[in-house]
Amino acid sequence: MGSFKRLILYSKPFWWRFVISIFATLGIAGTDGAIAYMVKPVLEKMFSQKDAIIFLLLPVGVVSIYIFRGVCRFTSEYFIATGGQLAIQNIREELYRKNMSMSMRFFNNNPTGSLMSRILTDVSVMQEGVATIVIGLFRDSFTAIGLLGVVFYRNWQLALICFLAIPMTLYPARTIGKRIKKLSSQSLGKIGDISKILQETFSGVKVIKAFGLEQREVNRFVKTNSEFYQITRKAIKYAALSSPVMDLITSIGIAAVIWFGGSMVMHGRMNTFEFFSFMTAMFMLYSPVKKLLSTYNVFQRSFGAAVRVFAMLDETPEIVDHPDAVGLGIALGDVEFKEVSFRYNKENVLNNVTLSVTKGEVVALVGPSGGGKTTLVSLVPRFYDVSSGSISIDGIDIRNIKLNDLLNQIALVDQETILFNDTIANNIRYGKSDATSAEVEAAALAAFAHDFIVELPEGYDTNIGDRGVRLSGGQRQRLCIARAILKNAPILILDEATSALDTESEQMVQKALTNLMLNRTTFVIAHRLSTILHADKIVVIDKGEIVEMGSHKGLLEYGGLYQKLYSMQFE
Numbered sequence: 001m002g003s004f005k006r007l008i009l010y011s012k013p014f015w016w017r018f019v020i021s022i023f024a025t026l027g028i029a030g031t032d033g034a035i036a037y038m039v040k041p042v043l044e045k046m047f048s049q050k051d052a053i054i055f056l057l058l059p060v061g062v063v064s065i066y067i068f069r070g071v072c073r074f075t076s077e078y079f080i081a082t083g084g085q086l087a088i089q090n091i092r093e094e095l096y097r098k099n100m101s102m103s104m105r106f107f108n109n110n111p112t113g114s115l116m117s118r119i120l121t122d123v124s125v126m127q128e129g130v131a132t133i134v135i136g137l138f139r140d141s142f143t144a145i146g147l148l149g150v151v152f153y154r155n156w157q158l159a160l161i162c163f164l165a166i167p168m169t170l171y172p173a174r175t176i177g178k179r180i181k182k183l184s185s186q187s188l189g190k191i192g193d194i195s196k197i198l199q200e201t202f203s204g205v206k207v208i209k210a211f212g213l214e215q216r217e218v219n220r221f222v223k224t225n226s227e228f229y230q231i232t233r234k235a236i237k238y239a240a241l242s243s244p245v246m247d248l249i250t251s252i253g254i255a256a257v258i259w260f261g262g263s264m265v266m267h268g269r270m271n272t273f274e275f276f277s278f279m280t281a282m283f284m285l286y287s288p289v290k291k292l293l294s295t296y297n298v299f300q301r302s303f304g305a306a307v308r309v310f311a312m313l314d315e316t317p318e319i320v321d322h323p324d325a326v327g328l329g330i331a332l333g334d335v336e337f338k339e340v341s342f343r344y345n346k347e348n349v350l351n352n353v354t355l356s357v358t359k360g361e362v363v364a365l366v367g368p369s370g371g372g373k374t375t376l377v378s379l380v381p382r383f384y385d386v387s388s389g390s391i392s393i394d395g396i397d398i399r400n401i402k403l404n405d406l407l408n409q410i411a412l413v414d415q416e417t418i419l420f421n422d423t424i425a426n427n428i429r430y431g432k433s434d435a436t437s438a439e440v441e442a443a444a445l446a447a448f449a450h451d452f453i454v455e456l457p458e459g460y461d462t463n464i465g466d467r468g469v470r471l472s473g474g475q476r477q478r479l480c481i482a483r484a485i486l487k488n489a490p491i492l493i494l495d496e497a498t499s500a501l502d503t504e505s506e507q508m509v510q511k512a513l514t515n516l517m518l519n520r521t522t523f524v525i526a527h528r529l530s531t532i533l534h535a536d537k538i539v540v541i542d543k544g545e546i547v548e549m550g551s552h553k554g555l556l557e558y559g560g561l562y563q564k565l566y567s568m569q570f571e
C-alpha cells in the first residue's frame with residue numbers, strides 16, 4: 001500500500017483537477033441513476049395514463065440528459081487525465097534527476113538500456129494505471145452506487161437476492177488481479193532486457209558488422225522478445241479470463257432477477273413498471289461493475305510498475321555533498337593522495353597509494369595496462385570515493401568540498417572520447433556554456449582543431465552525430481582537448497589524451513598541452529613515453545601500487561620497470 005500512498009502524494013499538487021473531475025463524475029453517476037429511476041414514472045405516464053405531453057417532452061428530455069452527461073464526461077476525463085499526466089511527468093523528472101545524481105558505480109551496475117526503459121516504459125504503464133484507476137474508481141463506483149440506490153429503492157428484497165452473487169465475484173477477481181500484478185512486473189523486466197539489447201547493439205553496431213555477427217544478435221533479440229511474449233501471454237490469459245468469469249456470475253444474478261422478480265410480478269407483489277425500472281438499473285449496473293473489476297486488473301498492472309519505479313527513486317546516491325561541505329573558489333591545485341586504497345568490487349585495485357603533487361606540477365602516470373592509472377585519477381573528481389585513505393586538494397579532504405566546486409577545479413580529457421550529438425561549437429563549450437564564439441575558436445586553435453573544423457561544410461556549426469561518429473578518432477580527441485582548454489581549471493587530467501593522434505599532430509597538440517599545463521597541476525597518463533619526458537615527476541604504477549617515482553633521468557638510471565618499459569619502446 002506504500003506505493004499507492006506515494007502515488008497519491010504525487011497527485012497532491014494537482015488536487016483541484018481531481019476535485020473538478022470528481023464533481024463531473026457525480027454528474028455522470030447522477031444521470032445514470034436518474035435514467036433508471038425515471039423508467040417507472042415515464043412508462044406509467046406513457047402506457048397507463050396515455051399522457052400525450054410526455055411523448056413531446058421525452059425526446060427533448062433524452063437529448064438534454066445526454067448533453068449534460070456528455071459535458072460531465074468530457075470534464076471528468078479531461079481533468080483526471082491531465083492531472084495524472086502532470087503527476088507522472090513529475091515522477092519521470094524525479095527519476096531522471098535521481099539517475100543523474102547516482103555515482104559511476106550505479107551506472108557500472110545498471111545497463112543503460114534498463115535505465116531507459118525504467119524511465120520510458122515503466123512510468124508509462126504507471127501512468128496508464130493512474131488515469132484509468134482514478135476515472136474508473138470514481139466514475140464507475142459512483143455510477144454503481146447510484147444505480148444500486150435505484151435497485152434497492154424499487155425492491156430491496158429482490159435486490160438482496162441478486163447481490164448474493166457479488167461476494168462470489170470477489171475471490172476470482174482478487175486471484176486474477178494478483179497474478180496480473182506479478183506478471184506485469186516480470187514483463188517490464190523483460191522490456192528492460194530488450195531495450196538493453198537495443199542500446200548495446202545499436203551503439204556497438206560497427207563491431208557487430210565487422211565480425212559479421214548480425215544473425216547472432218538477431219537470435220539473441222528474438223529469444224528475449226519471445227520470452228517477453230511468454231510472460232505477456234499469461235497476462236493476456238488472465239485478463240481475458242476475467243471477463244467470462246464475471247459474465248458468468250452476472251448471468252446468475254440476472255437469472256435470479258428474472259426468476260424471483262417475474263414471480264413477484266405474477267403474484268402481484270411488484271408492479272410491471274417497477275420491474276422494468278429495476279431491470280434497467282440492473283442492466284445499466286453491468287457495465288460499471290465490469291469496468292470496476294477490469295480497473296482492478298489495470299491497477300495491479302500499474303502497481304507492479306510503480307513498485308519498480310519507486311524502488312529506483314529510493315536508491316540513495318553514493319556520492320553526495322557532505323552536510324558541512326565547504327565551498328572552494330579557485331584552488332591553487334595542491335593534490336595529495338594519502339594511503340589511498342580502492343576497490344570496485346571485492347579486490348583492491350589500488351593499494352596504499354601515497355602521492356603528493358604541488359601546484360603547477362606535471363605528474364606522469366605510467367605502467368602496464370590494467371595497473372590502476374585511470375582508476376587513480378578518477379578518484380579526484382569523485383567518480384568513486386576511496387575505500388580507505390583520503391585525497392585532498394589544497395589540504396581539504398575532497399569529501400568535504402561541495403561537489404560542484406570540486407568539479408569546477410578539474411578539466412578532464414578521458415581515455416574514451418565522449419562527445420554529444422550536437423554542433424562542434426556546443427561540444428567545445430560543454431564545460432562553459434557562456435563561452436563566446438571567440439573563446440571557442442581560441443580553444444580550438446590551441447588544440448590544433450581549428451584547421452579541420454573550418455574545412456567542414458558548416459564549420460563550427462557542423463553537427464558531429466552520435467558520440468561524434470562523423471569525425472575521425474584524432475579529430476574527436478582534439479575536440480575533447482579544446483573542451484578541456486576552454487574550461488580553464490587549475491587541475492588537469494589527461495588520460496591517453498593524445499593516443500589517437502599521428503606523430504605530427506601529436507607534436508602540435510603536445511605543444512598546446514604544454515601551454516595548457518603551465519601553472520596547472522596536471523596528471524598525464526600515456527603509454528607513449530615520448531609524451532611525458534618533460535614531466536616534473538614520473539610515477540610508475542603496477543598492480544595498484546606505486547612501484548617507482550622520480551624524474552625521467554633518475555628512473556632510467558635506477559633501472560627498474562620504467563627503464564624496461566622505456567627500452568621496449570625505443571630499442
Ligand SMILES: Nc1ncnc2c1ncn2[C@@H]1O[C@H](COP(=O)(O)OP(=O)(O)OP(=O)(O)O)[C@@H](O)[C@H]1O
Nearest residue numbers: 108344345349368369370371372373374375376415
Ligand atoms: N568499472 C570498473 N568496474 C570494475 N573493475 C574495473 C572497472 N574499471 C576498471 N576496473 C579494473 O581495475 C583495474 C585497473 O583498471 P584501470 O582502468 O585503472 O587501469 P589502467 O592502468 O588505466 O589501464 P590502461 O593503461 O589499460 O588504461 C583493472 O584490473 C580493471 O579490470
Ligand SMILES: [Mg+2]
Nearest residue numbers: 373374375415
Ligand atoms: Mg586507463
